[in-house]
Amino acid sequence: MADKITPRSTDYSQWYIDIVTQAKLADYSPVKGCMVIRPRGYALWEAIQKVLDGLFKETGHVNAYFPMLIPESFLKKEAEHVEGFSPELAVVTYAGGEKLEEPLVVRPTSETIIWSMYQKWIQSYRDLPLLINQWANVVRWEKRTRLFLRTTEFLWQEGHTAHATAEEAQEETQKMLAVYKRFAEEWMALPVYEGEKSESEKFAGAVKTYSIEAMMQDKKALQAGTSHFLGQNFAKAFDVTFQTKEGGLEHVWATSWGVSTRLIGALIMAHSDDKGLVIPPRLAPTEAVVIPVFRKDNVEGVLTYARQLGADLRQAGLRVELDLDDSSSPGWKFAEWEMVGVPVRVEVGPKDIEKNQVVLVRRDTGEKLFVERGAVTVKIRELLQEIQTQLFQRALDYRTKNTLRVGSYSEFCQLMEGEGGFVQAPWCGSRDCEAHVKEDTKATIRNLPNAFKGLPVEGGCLYCGQEGRHWAIWAKSY
Amino acid sequence: MADKITPRSTDYSQWYIDIVTQAKLADYSPVKGCMVIRPRGYALWEAIQKVLDGLFKETGHVNAYFPMLIPESFLKKEAEHVEGFSPELAVVTYAGGEKLEEPLVVRPTSETIIWSMYQKWIQSYRDLPLLINQWANVVRWEKRTRLFLRTTEFLWQEGHTAHATAEEAQEETQKMLAVYKRFAEEWMALPVYEGEKSESEKFAGAVKTYSIEAMMQDKKALQAGTSHFLGQNFAKAFDVTFQTKEGGLEHVWATSWGVSTRLIGALIMAHSDDKGLVIPPRLAPTEAVVIPVFRKDNVEGVLTYARQLGADLRQAGLRVELDLDDSSSPGWKFAEWEMVGVPVRVEVGPKDIEKNQVVLVRRDTGEKLFVERGAVTVKIRELLQEIQTQLFQRALDYRTKNTLRVGSYSEFCQLMEGEGGFVQAPWCGSRDCEAHVKEDTKATIRNLPNAFKGLPVEGGCLYCGQEGRHWAIWAKSY
Numbered sequence: 001m002a003d004k005i006t007p008r009s010t011d012y013s014q015w016y017i018d019i020v021t022q023a024k025l026a027d028y029s030p031v032k033g034c035m036v037i038r039p040r041g042y043a044l045w046e047a048i049q050k051v052l053d054g055l056f057k058e059t060g061h062v063n064a065y066f067p068m069l070i071p072e073s074f075l076k077k078e079a080e081h082v083e084g085f086s087p088e089l090a091v092v093t094y095a096g097g098e099k100l101e102e103p104l105v106v107r108p109t110s111e112t113i114i115w116s117m118y119q120k121w122i123q124s125y126r127d128l129p130l131l132i133n134q135w136a137n138v139v140r141w142e143k144r145t146r147l148f149l150r151t152t153e154f155l156w157q158e159g160h161t162a163h164a165t166a167e168e169a170q171e172e173t174q175k176m177l178a179v180y181k182r183f184a185e186e187w188m189a190l191p192v193y194e195g196e197k198s199e200s201e202k203f204a205g206a207v208k209t210y211s212i213e214a215m216m217q218d219k220k221a222l223q224a225g226t227s228h229f230l231g232q233n234f235a236k237a238f239d240v241t242f243q244t245k246e247g248g249l250e251h252v253w254a255t256s257w258g259v260s261t262r263l264i265g266a267l268i269m270a271h272s273d274d275k276g277l278v279i280p281p282r283l284a285p286t287e288a289v290v291i292p293v294f295r296k297d298n299v300e301g302v303l304t305y306a307r308q309l310g311a312d313l314r315q316a317g318l319r320v321e322l323d324l325d326d327s328s329s330p331g332w333k334f335a336e337w338e339m340v341g342v343p344v345r346v347e348v349g350p351k352d353i354e355k356n357q358v359v360l361v362r363r364d365t366g367e368k369l370f371v372e373r374g375a376v377t378v379k380i381r382e383l384l385q386e387i388q389t390q391l392f393q394r395a396l397d398y399r400t401k402n403t404l405r406v407g408s409y410s411e412f413c414q415l416m417e418g419e420g421g422f423v424q425a426p427w428c429g430s431r432d433c434e435a436h437v438k439e440d441t442k443a444t445i446r447n448l449p450n451a452f453k454g455l456p457v458e459g460g461c462l463y464c465g466q467e468g469r470h471w472a473i474w475a476k477s478y
Numbered sequence: 479m480a481d482k483i484t485p486r487s488t489d490y491s492q493w494y495i496d497i498v499t500q501a502k503l504a505d506y507s508p509v510k511g512c513m514v515i516r517p518r519g520y521a522l523w524e525a526i527q528k529v530l531d532g533l534f535k536e537t538g539h540v541n542a543y544f545p546m547l548i549p550e551s552f553l554k555k556e557a558e559h560v561e562g563f564s565p566e567l568a569v570v571t572y573a574g575g576e577k578l579e580e581p582l583v584v585r586p587t588s589e590t591i592i593w594s595m596y597q598k599w600i601q602s603y604r605d606l607p608l609l610i611n612q613w614a615n616v617v618r619w620e621k622r623t624r625l626f627l628r629t630t631e632f633l634w635q636e637g638h639t640a641h642a643t644a645e646e647a648q649e650e651t652q653k654m655l656a657v658y659k660r661f662a663e664e665w666m667a668l669p670v671y672e673g674e675k676s677e678s679e680k681f682a683g684a685v686k687t688y689s690i691e692a693m694m695q696d697k698k699a700l701q702a703g704t705s706h707f708l709g710q711n712f713a714k715a716f717d718v719t720f721q722t723k724e725g726g727l728e729h730v731w732a733t734s735w736g737v738s739t740r741l742i743g744a745l746i747m748a749h750s751d752d753k754g755l756v757i758p759p760r761l762a763p764t765e766a767v768v769i770p771v772f773r774k775d776n777v778e779g780v781l782t783y784a785r786q787l788g789a790d791l792r793q794a795g796l797r798v799e800l801d802l803d804d805s806s807s808p809g810w811k812f813a814e815w816e817m818v819g820v821p822v823r824v825e826v827g828p829k830d831i832e833k834n835q836v837v838l839v840r841r842d843t844g845e846k847l848f849v850e851r852g853a854v855t856v857k858i859r860e861l862l863q864e865i866q867t868q869l870f871q872r873a874l875d876y877r878t879k880n881t882l883r884v885g886s887y888s889e890f891c892q893l894m895e896g897e898g899g900f901v902q903a904p905w906c907g908s909r910d911c912e913a914h915v916k917e918d919t920k921a922t923i924r925n926l927p928n929a930f931k932g933l934p935v936e937g938g939c940l941y942c943g944q945e946g947r948h949w950a951i952w953a954k955s956y
Binding site: 027029030031034035036037038039041042043045046062063064065066067068069070071074086087088089090091092093094095096097103104106113116117120121132136137139141143153155 | 505507508509512513514515516517519520521523524540541542543544545546547548549552564565566567568569570571572573574575581582584591594595598599610614615617619621631633
């Protein structure tokens with residue numbers, strides 16, 4: 001921890017990068033735009049994977065694995081899809097010492113290769129629904145990258161489902177959006193608006209795209225997950241038909257949905273502070289760290305006490321680390337463990353042993369509690385739950401405070417130039433209005449939140465002033 | 479299950495492919511040499527991953543993720559490494575619509591990219607050992623491929639560790655070899671010879687390579703995992719040095735070790751039969767399947783009973799599926815579940831309900847047991863353990879029966895032309911002798927088993943007759 005973290009208020013971007021690198025979550029690699037996910041960062045991904053994988057399986061999905069290399073011609077079968085992705089493709093042209101007859105692209109997403117297989121696997125309504133998910137790496141050649149948030153290669157999961165009816169596919173799209181929202185709010189402690197994206201922001205090849213959108217501490221939006229209703233677009237491109245119960249032949253209906261290692265960026269940006277990372281306890285690889293505070297005359301006694309305490313906490317099922325290193329000072333260690341975001345610090349020193357107590361320190365608030373030795377497991381559990389709840393509440397309060405209404409478009413422009421924030425404002429539904437706003441302010445429609453559906457739209461479109469057809473959340477974004 | 483499986487005795491290769499495709503473990507993809515791992519196959523990989531990941535973590539390793547694309551120049555930094563891998567590389571030459579200044583290879587293995595990072599991360603003896611594992615996909619452009627056993631893209635784990643001394647790195651190499659052996663024997667029910675590979679079969683860039691070798695049912699060997707002592711080769715290539723405790727500066731010592739989706743091929747080949755897949759219970763995604771046997775007058779009663787039974791078994795922690803489909807006959811279902819290798823079938827029909835019993839059928843032996851309803855959970859647990867033990871014993875007996883000694887080289891050649899098998903025979907240590915044997919018979923030295931170390935080497939080299947320096951296992955292999 002030789003270096004300091006740039007204060008959030010001084011330079012938000014640098015603050016974020018400082019945390020990622022100082023907490024050893026990720027590092028720059030020698031390959032342009034690609035990052036290395038270091039063990040502490042990967043442990044967060046493992047925690048995310050474990051929960052999401054469980055939620056996917058609970059909702060009837062199974063995992064599979066499809067080739068990473070896709071014939072270039074496959075992408076061209078869906079016109080919008082290839083238009084959206086071709087600027088970002090990495091292309092293998094040589095393999096095994098020879099030039100390939102047809103170049104292979106490294107998957108930027110797997111709709112095409114997967115639907116080429118579904119063509120073989122789906123014949124009858126009995127084969128539907130087909131509910132498959134894949135955990136994989138993908139490559140999109142991005143010009144401007146930022147650790148976790150936008151990298152050339154990233155890790156993600158992509159669900160690809162096939163259904164007999166449009167209704168069923170639409171239901172699946174919403175169901176997975178709800179899974180993402182639940183994961184964001186209950187595990188990441190991150191309140192999100194879930195809703196439909198506008199035409200100009202939808203996935204290349206989708207009929208409709210839905211997203212969850214979260215507010216970061218600089219009041220920008222981060223799209224944290226997407227769920228797409230693909231209609232029959234890919235079924236038609238790959239000629240995937242099925243025999244209906246009634247004996248007819250119809251094209252299959254599709255969805256796809258995904259979240260990526262970008263979630264780690266969201267986690268960091270949403271909760272951390274100038275001391276480093278703050279992790280919601282339910283996703284923390286380590287829930288508590290035990291740090292003995294030595295006095296020269298009592299090293300062994302304190303160590304023994306700390307070891308026993310650590311063993312007891314682990315026995316009780318808590319994820320605990322011990323920092324018994326005697327070459328650095330307690331103060332240095334406190335700072336180090338704050339940096340990496342362990343939710344609860346457990347200090348034990350000679351005085352605590354005498355009083356048969358331990359000291360608990362919350363990472364999120366810095367609050368110090370003196371707890372009887374016998375009550376420590378119960379108290380830590382309580383604290384973890386409290387921290388989880390309060391992190392969510394704090395993020396929600398922050399979003400509420402910074403989700404504004406504006407009286408006019410010029411007020412909106414001023415806001416976006418200055419403080420920023422989410423703006424809840426009506427939209428007429430025109431692509432042009434959205435484009436003008438983006439040009440003027442860099443802000444876009446994040447989505448049309450489900451939460452605002454059915455509410456009367458008060459006032460005219462943010463840009464043109466004509467009749468507002470939807471409530472939209474407008475914001476600058478990552 | 480419209481198609482039949484080719485009998486093992488008629489055509490072993492086709493038998494294997496039939497099982498893989500009929501049990502829906504994997505499928506051919508439109509990309510040459512790449513396979514699709516279907517949900518039932520991927521579930522086996524998940525089971526393997528879960529156990530191995532636990533064993534790696536127990537032995538102090540953490541996971542991380544490194545870029546898949548590696549600058550071509552990196553591979554050239556280690557002379558043997560590039561020589562070994564360059565014929566198999568897939569190369570990205572275009573990305574983001576432009577020709578790349580330097581081509582990027584898709585990782586065939588990650589030593590070079592990882593050691594380029596270790597150069598940044600390792601400065602002092604305090605940074606050692608560094609014990610990192612990665613779960614990832616790799617690409618090796620193979621000319622002849624076979625589902626699971628040899629595919630252009632495959633999934634694997636690769637451990638890459640860095641140590642202060644040669645001794646410690648050698649110890650790690652052996653430790654991970656032992657982890658692989660334990661996993662193969664205790665989970666896969668697959669007895670293996672663990673030992674050193676000969677010079678000509680070692681990993682490109684290693685000082686020494688060790689492997690575990692298993693016998694398949696056609697008596698060929700399958701290399702199921704490798705562990706490499708890399709000496710200082712990669713540390714020197716990437717200039718990775720550390721300050722010693724004494725203040726000196728030395729190059730770091732390295733190991734790497736890996737197993738891949740090839741293990742699924744080994745699992746299939748080792749235990750399956752003409753009815754389909756046989757899975758060792760500890761790795762079976764489904765341990766038991768409940769199949770109601772209807773009579774027209776008692777459909778509801780049987781269904782209710784079966785559902786309750788399934789719920790009870792799940793409650794007890796067993797991994798159970800129910801097959802309640804009423805459109806196919808019990809006989810058809812039995813065959814289907816035998817095909818996919820579920821270790822125990824649980825049948826319940828009206829007569830069983832009357833007698834307050836269920837019928838258990840073992841997948842491995844076909845043995846039928848009538849068990850009292852109240853004892854069913856306990857009995858299934860016993861059976862699963864028994865099947866696990868007996869599968870291992872059966873494979874061990876088969877290997878013992880087919881590991882032979884030969885009186886002469888010509889006897890060896892006859893054996894390899896005919897029945898095949900493992901041959902335990904002395905080797906003088908000459909690369910030439912091994913090459914001659916390979917040319918004559920296609921058999922190679924699989925390894926020099928640890929189990930035979932220290933035993934007196936009786937007789938002369940299999941090929942040249944000169945003094946035997948090692949006991950070797952010679953066999954044809956996958």
